[in-house]
Amino acid sequence: MDSTALLCACCDLEQVIYPFTEYLREGEQKHISFIADYFSKHTTEFNENKLVKASNAASMFYLTGVTLDNGYHVVAYLDITPFRTFNQMVNGVLAALLVLSGLVVTTVGIRMNGGIHKTIRSFCSYTECIGNGNYSTPQVTSRYLELNQLSRSMAEMSGKIAGYDAKQKEFFQNVSHELRTPLMSIQGYAEGIMTGVFEDPKEAAEIIAGESKAMAELVAEILYLSRLDRDMQPLAKRDVEIGDLLEEAIERVKMVSRNHGKTIRYSGLKSPACIYGDREKLITAIINILSNCIRYAKACVTIEARTEAGILILTIADDGEGINPMDLPHIFERFYMGKDGHAGIGLAITKEIVEYHQGTVAAMNGENGAVFTICLKTVKQKVSYPELPETG
Numbered sequence: 001m002d003s004t005a006l007l008c009a010c011c012d013l014e015q016v017i018y019p020f021t022e023y024l025r026e027g028e029q030k031h032i033s034f035i036a037d038y039f040s041k042h043t044t045e046f047n048e049n050k051l052v053k054a055s056n057a058a059s060m061f062y063l064t065g066v067t068l069d070n071g072y073h074v075v076a077y078l079d080i081t082p083f084r085t086f087n088q089m090v091n092g093v094l095a096a097l098l099v100l101s102g103l104v105v106t107t108v109g110i111r112m113n114g115g116i117h118k119t120i121r122s123f124c125s126y127t128e129c130i131g132n133g134n135y136s137t138p139q140v141t142s143r144y145l146e147l148n149q150l151s152r153s154m155a156e157m158s159g160k161i162a163g164y165d166a167k168q169k170e171f172f173q174n175v176s177h178e179l180r181t182p183l184m185s186i187q188g189y190a191e192g193i194m195t196g197v198f199e200d201p202k203e204a205a206e207i208i209a210g211e212s213k214a215m216a217e218l219v220a221e222i223l224y225l226s227r228l229d230r231d232m233q234p235l236a237k238r239d240v241e242i243g244d245l246l247e248e249a250i251e252r253v254k255m256v257s258r259n260h261g262k263t264i265r266y267s268g269l270k271s272p273a274c275i276y277g278d279r280e281k282l283i284t285a286i287i288n289i290l291s292n293c294i295r296y297a298k299a300c301v302t303i304e305a306r307t308e309a310g311i312l313i314l315t316i317a318d319d320g321e322g323i324n325p326m327d328l329p330h331i332f333e334r335f336y337m338g339k340d341g342h343a344g345i346g347l348a349i350t351k352e353i354v355e356y357h358q359g360t361v362a363a364m365n366g367e368n369g370a371v372f373t374i375c376l377k378t379v380k381q382k383v384s385y386p387e388l389p390e391t392g
Helices: 026-041 043-047 081-131 145-195 201-229 242-259 279-296 345-356
Strands: 004-009 016-018 052-055 060-067 073-079 237-241 263-267 274-278 300-308 311-318 360-365 370-379
Touching: 026 052, 026 060, 026 073, 060 081, 081 145, 145 201, 201 345, 237 242, 237 279, 242 263, 242 274, 242 279, 242 300, 274 279, 274 370, 279 300, 279 311, 279 345, 279 370, 345 360
Parallel strands: 263 300
Antiparallel strands: 004 016, 004 073, 052 060, 060 073, 237 274, 300 311, 311 370, 360 370
């Protein structure tokens, strides 16, 4: 039987005329019986030419019908049971997929949550090891890209902290050595004076005074560097005339150079120029380089200043043996002990001061010794006009 058929019934609706029910299969007979029964109970709905949906537990139909003049009723029906079955199947599949998706998401979430928790615990242990000074702890690995990036950053941080810690320990060892040597000398000469070993105590007292002065200078440099680190001395910037700055720096080390039998040659600027900075700190930076050059020069230290494209180029050179090539890349590093056994604290301070002024400092070996170059931005010199008297 087709999905759409005609059902004819007697006027009393108790006998189906067509199709012939005795020729129908059992299932089709049940369909015809259900439709006839539904039609007999809801005849008024069909009189309004409506499309009616009728269904039971097993089947579903769309029905419409008309009443003929002779009292017979013609009912057209469409069996939509397969569509309902398909819809139920689709809903069942969707429900199953929804449940399956929920299970998958829940399982993945639980696994990810457990993995993240495990990784975070590893990070906690890793940072605790770093905090305890164990910088050789293996890097934490994770299957998550972001956590691996975090792990690499922490490993780089650990390496930098380890390097800084090693340099700091080395620095304190070097400083201890630097302080121990003059202290032992002071102690020896003091005991000699006490026991009457020296016929002339004045000579021993001069040595004690010299060693004490050297220790005081070393401690002052260490404290100065520490204050720079903690920014305890804010920069008091103002316009500074370069010629005056260099002349004052030279004046402060002139006595030291004379005592060492060294001369200082200064080639000034052709025209006045200014830089914007902290005068005292810049003088300290220049003096540190001058002192270093005086220490290693044979006879002369040369200072040359010039400006190019708004940049001050200050060159300080000595006629000594130059800087050990092994030390050259490190002489401005903090806590670095050179091959000659001298800790370059003064040069580290110079580097800090120059960089605070957005400048650069470099060192190299020239033809006749070491050459230091400082570069700083110049500013236009402000012109001050005399105040005019008030007029009434």
